[in-house]
Amino acid sequence: MVIRTMGFLRLALHMLLSLMASAYFGGGHVANGADVPVQLNDDVLGLIVFKSDLSDPSSYLGSWSEDDTSPCSWRYVQCDPVTGQVTEVSLDGLGLSGKVGRGLEKLDHLKVLSLSCNNFTGSVGPQLALPSGLQRLNLSRNGLSGRFPTSLLNMSSIRFLDLSENSFSGPLPDGLFGGCSSLHLVSFAGNMLEGPIPSSLAQCIFLNSLNLSSNRFSGDPNFAMAIWTLQRLRVLDLSNNMLSGPIPAGVSAVHNLKVLLLGGNRLTGQLPGDVGLCPHLTALDFQDNLLTGPLPWSLRNLYSLVSLSLANNMLTGDFPNWIGNMTSLQYLDFSSNKFAGSIPTSVRNLQSLRYLSLSDNGLSGNIPLSLAYCSKLTVIRLRDNSITGSVPGELFDLGLQEVDFSNNKLVGPVPPGSSRLFQSLHTLDLSRNNLSGDIPAEMGLLSNLRYLNLSWNGLSSRMSPELGYFQNLTVLDFRNNDLYGSIPGDICDAGSLAILQLDGNALIGPIPDEIGNCSSLHLLSLSHNNLSGPIPQSISMLSNLKILKLEFNELSGELPQELGKLEDLLAVNVSYNRLTGRLPAGGIFPSLDQSAIQGNLGICSPILKGPCVMNAPKPLVLDPYAYGNGPRDGHRHRHEGSSHNHMFLSVSAIVAISAAFLIACGVIVISLLNVSARRRLAFIDTALESMCSSSSRSGSLAMGKLILFDSKVCPEISLSNPQSLLNKASEIGEGVFGTVFKVPLGTQGRMVAVKRLVTSNTIQYQEDFDREVRVLGGARHPNLIELVGYWWTPQLQLIVTEYASNGSLHSKLHQRLPSSPPLSWATRFKIMLGVAKGLAHLHHSFHPPIIHYNIKPSNILLDESNNPKISDFGLARLLTKLDRHVMNNRFQSAPGYVAPELTCQSLRVNEKCDVYGFGILIFELVTGRRPVEYGEDNVMILSEHVRVLLEHGNVLDCVDLSMAEYPEDEVLPVLKLALVCTSQVPSSRPSMAEVVHILQMIKTPVPHRMEPY
Template sequence: MRNLLGVLFFICLSPFLVKSLSPSLNDDVLGLIVFKADIQDPDGKLSSWNEDDDSPCKNWVGVKCNPRSNRVSDIVLDGFGLSGKLGRGLLQLQFLQKLSLAKNNLTGSLSLSLAQISDLRMLDLSENGSSGSVSSDFFSQCGSMRSISLAKNKFSGTIPESLSSCSTLASLDFSGNQFSGQLPLGIWSMPELRSLDLSDNILEGEIPEGIEQLSNLRTISLRNNAFSGEVPDGIGNCPLLRSIDLSRNSFTGGLPSTMQKLSLCNDLVLGRNGFTWEVPEWIGEMRSLETLDLSENNFTGQLPGSLGNLLSLKILNLSKNALTGSLPEAMINCRNLVAFDISHNSLTGNLPSWVFGLGLEQVLFSDNRFSGSIDNAFASPVESSQKKLVILDLSQNKLSGTIPAAVGDFGSLQLLNMARNSFLGSIPENIGNLKSLSILDLSENQLNGSIPSEIGGLASLDELRLEKNSLVGNIPLSIGDCSSLKSLYLAHNEITGSVPTSLAKLSYLQTVDLSFNKLTGNLPKQLENLERLQSFNISHNQLQGELPVGGFFNTIAPSSVSENPSLCGAAVNRSCPTVLPKPIVLNPNSTDATPSTISQSFARGKKVLSISALIAIGAAAVIVIGVISITVLNLRVRSSAPRSAVALTFSGGDDDLSHSPSTDGNSGKLVMFSGDPDFSTGPHALLNKDCELGRGGFGAVYRTVLGDGRSVAIKKLTVSSLIKSQEDFEREVKKLGKAHHVNLVALDGYYWTPLLQLLIYEFISGGNLYKHLHEGSGENHLSWNERFNVILGTAKGLAHLHQMSIIHYNLKSSNILIDNNGEPKVADYGLARLLPMLDRYVLSSKIQSALGYMAPEFACKTVKITEKCDVYGFGILVLEIVTGRRPVEYMEDDVVVLCDMVRGLLEEGEVQECVDGRLQGKFPVEEAIPVMKLGLICTSQVPSNRPDMAEVVNILELIRCPSESQDELGDFSPNC
């Protein structure tokens, strides 16, 4: 084997040394191997390139050779996933004619002068990640180049003047880069140029004179730059031009009259510029035009009749100008027209009778001044083969009369928009024939009659807008057959009857507006199953009964259900029959004197019993009753259970893992989610009373050590009488076991018997947040940074749970553990799902041991418990962390509610009184105040007013880094 490494070393030193090597060593092999060494080939596409081969011409992928010289002529490696930079190895390929490396991930600047390869004809480096400026002499030796493409990279700087040296160039594509500055004067010094594409850059200035020198030019695209001035007259002296795209620039003035000589031009695209004057009469001389786009300019006056001479015209876009007058009748000759857009002008007159006789696919006439009936336009006989209409937009005109039934004959329609006119009469029944219709907008007219039941035939309908008419009758039951419907707008009509239950069948439904009608009856309970619902407005009707419970309706805005006198539920602040009074009412929108009363009593030592306190005491009484009831139930069940069932022994070991009488080790099921279960060598009994860490609403927690020396925490559940079946229990526990996050206590496994269930968690040694806040010594307390990190970490943990559709139900400071690194870990999440039903009393007694964390909806049967309950508890937790005070503090003759106290002090500007006294002088006010305000927002009484946890995380990160978005922080208000 040749000493290849040595050869490569000399090649890298100087390309001239290669010439002195032995003639038997193929230059092409060396050059390609060096090229390969400079790039990365993650997919192994170049594995066939073997340095031991005598020639690359036999089986090297992407390489083609000249059969006569046996030298490499073509390299085509498009889409190979290559990365890295182009190396000097390519310069050894002196017979290379075609180099195509398109659609890869090559980076770096274009410093390698590939023009030194004398035979190179075609260079394609498009769709890579190359950047930087192109050296001024890069094209100085490109006399033989025929095609260059650097499209869709990140090249910047000016276009080199040396480009004029490419005298034989036929195709130049620099589109999709960041080239700037003016066009070099020598750009027109390439007489062989046929295609020039400089679109999607940031080039500027006027186009230099001399374009007429490009007598062979077929295509020019300068789209989406910053060119200005007038289009040079010389463009009309390029007789072979077929496509001109100067759109999205700042060209001004009129169109040069020399353009009329471009008899071969198919596409003239000049949209989004500043062209003025009238559309010239001579435009009709460009008889090969298939696309004419003059949209978004400042053209005025009437359209020329010569447009009727453009018999090949397919696309005509004159939208967003200042055109006036009527459409020229001569356009009836444009038999090949497919798309016609004259929207957003000031055109007048009636809709021409020829419009629907041309077989158009797109008709966009919106925002003009067309008037009169459209019956004549639809009266013209149209063959079935010509009824290809897909888009019809006549909105925002002055059209009147009835909507012709002939509309229903255009079966290909996907968009029908006749909004903001003065149409009368009823909706045609044959509208149901439009099986492909996606958007139907007849809003803001004077339509009457009822909504036809045939509307149910529109199975493809995404959006139905009939608002602001005079429609009567019921919402048809057939609306439930519009299975694709996402948006339904029927507001401001005279619709009566009830909301049909069939509406609940529309699983894609996101927005519903039925406001300002005369609807009656109860809302169907099935509506709560609409999982995608984002807005549901039924305000200003005569609906009655209870709002649906669950899903979107737990967070519905009060304004969306207002002005229905007989409607009840939390959103309308009106109790339904059998609804229990709310527990803690902590209203962040309150403006009465209650918060200030509490804040004064706290700040100045006065003891006054507030309204919130009375409600809290009443709620506490209800909870106590629940606690007693559940406790009695548990005791009865336990007394009837065999004592042996509460012992635990795992097979494979001799140690009794409980002080209770043991039972057969195979009687229970042990599952560990990762690793092998090994309790056999543990030095301590699993449920040893001496190893008890604490007790909570669901049971006691013990610490034990596995055989590998790893400590775990074992939670012994004490709600066996209420636990789900084994199948349901295991399904819920396995879901919890998948909740992996740095701010969550990991669930490692579980143990099951019918009367004993254990959950196995990772052991966190740093204690819980409650002890750090309320049981630490004066000197040993959490700093502000530590508290902020706990708040942010807890928010991230909860956000991750909610992303997995897991609700915590039991958020409080004793369930936030702190590891040795000070990182918070949320514990005891999702355990309420182990119960057969989420009974409010069970949750109150077994979980919400700290009354102050409870969201108001826990005691309201008409409101479903959602993630917003966790947000409420998190808000209380934030205030507890910042102030160092418990959520509710009971004194001899007063109850101080934390969030009321904080709100009052903030309103009085006494921020220092809010923050934990142990932090005085050692916390940033610019962080503390927004954090407290965020906590108050999270404790809004109305669930829909609370942010979700993902939003909370974003807000906290902005608070920690205020320079990134100072404005957002200024918008926080405790009264949101």
């Protein structure tokens, strides 16, 4: 510390001398004109001052020393080989934080300054004086905020300016582009900028790329009149703003334009008639606007167009026959418009087409056979039209991944498919058509199929046992067909099924007991069939079940009492069956309304009128009509006339009553004995506690003392009674393993967190407890909460850890106040990477590895710089066994985070359980949503929601909107990584070391930046 202080003093002295020399000697010359060599290097001084405002947790800038005479040997710094002056400083993706402060103005020859992908915060004030010769400035992907930096005004030398993905707000200065004659690229995307786009932009005559997307720019697009004069423009992205009004003509003047993106605004009127006169266009996006009218005729000239999206407008006219002219098209989306007519046969010319969406229009006619010539097609969506005819079997010979023809007027059979389709198809939706015939047996060969919906058709087929072959199926919907036969017992052999809907068919027989194998099932709906027999008890094994619908069948017997243990069950309907007896006592059943249980023979419930029939084999009947439940008096008298012994007990009744009396007496005796035993045990416990307390006060180590691993933390602490510690505590949380308190420790008042452990199954010998806690105390890592010490007695165990001042990730994601800013993508990614490094340290630096077992946002704490620190790691080591009580609390307190293998009786706790929880954590960070969310009539499982969106090609719809902007090239691979981490098969999940390296490659794919965990 003394050395560092002296270094800064020496630096300050150097700077003072330099400034005095510059001011007094006029930049290095004495009064008599003789040259005096400058002794101090301004580049060194400027960079050291700049570094002094930064936090460099990984010491990337360790080579930057104020004692050096030149910075040319420093990492991330480049110099001119002739003059030795600094020309480039590139600090991208180093995890730096702090503010962009002074010092850079000393670098007179700086040409390139790149600080992207860091955690810089605060505003860029006018005091920031950048070198006048700066050509490239990149501050993207940070947390910078405030008004647009006025220090960038009139920087005539800048050619590349990227401030994207920050939190800059307010309008752009009118004179921003006053001296932009050198500008080639401008990107302000992903901020919160608002107001009109300055008309001075027209002065940037050399501009090649302009990206102002994902801001709040408003007003009519008349500014485009000026933009159309920028004849060197190649890329124009104004998408996802609040621009309104018609798009002015004149785009054809930008003859070299390649990318035009205006989607996600409020533009009205028709498409520009001359847009097709830009022959080099490769991407054209007008989706999510209010555009009307037909397509301009000039579009047919865009032979080089690769991507065309006009979705979610009000465009009219027939689907264009000239679409076949666009032979380079790979992506075509005309969905949610008012196009009519039929799909032309000219689509056969689209040999490069991969994605085709024409959903939600007014298209009619047949699906053209020529569509099968588009051999690269992977996604085809034609839902919500009036298309007729049959499904061309030739289409099912392609390597399609998604087919959605739902809600049309298709007839005929379901094509069987080919070997190529069997390997590729993951989504098939043919629902709400008029299809008929059998369900092809070949469907069982669709090994990657995850979503299958054939509901609301006229399919007349036996429920095939081949349905059990689907290894990855999550949704199976066959509602409202003419299916017959029984439900195959192997329907859940794959174990991945989450939604099973077979309502409205002619199914018979019992519900198979094997239904309990559907361990992932959330929705089971078998209503409106002819199913019979009892409701299988195995349904109670479906711990994830949320909705159970069995109404309008012939089911009989009593509801299994074990169903009351399904605590996640939200909706049940068993009405109009032949059920009898009591409802289960637990779960949702006591709160069911009449509509959910009416129409049965005799369910016992106070909300139902009529008989209550118990399903006992030999009921004890004293007077079946004693409580007014029986028939009218006349009916009763007929019974009395036919039998005169109704007032006397039968022999079997007497025997049964005697047995019941003896049992009751036995229960009373045993209860009295238990009470006596409990009193003796309580007396013993009290005596032990008294002994322990007195021993503690006497300072006995074995009977209780605060053990600190580092005596330097609080050397004056020598507590012999924890009560004096807890008296000053304030409770801040409660978890599976105990209650957490915030406590000032020592005379200095250092805050620590104290967890009072639950004593159930905790290690009962101090030596064993001390050994395990010291192992956890040795797990030191920047992303782990430091273990400070512990208190132990047989009756009380405390764990003392460092206190994280910024709260938990849970509070930042789900309990954020409106006045608090949301977490930026850079911060979220930093949290992901930090948590991954912490877990990798636990898994790979200890033998046996330390398993966290309870990864979730409430166990991820944040310091003042939002660096993540994992808490509660390894506490399972302090238990002699993971008993059922702890496991049940674990499942209840962390729904959605629990790895599927933990629901098994074997309780196989290994590193892959943490990997699963980390994958769920990624989903939560990216989406801002909880892993399980309950609606009025549905349940959203976040991992499945993201998986389905990814399969449908619109996964970015799930990204947290509060981030304003995010890099798609990072979000997409991060979500795919999360899907791999949450694989149902533990062996398919990566190790945490692999996760760390993958995240580092996603963020900064540069070899020398790959740091170990």
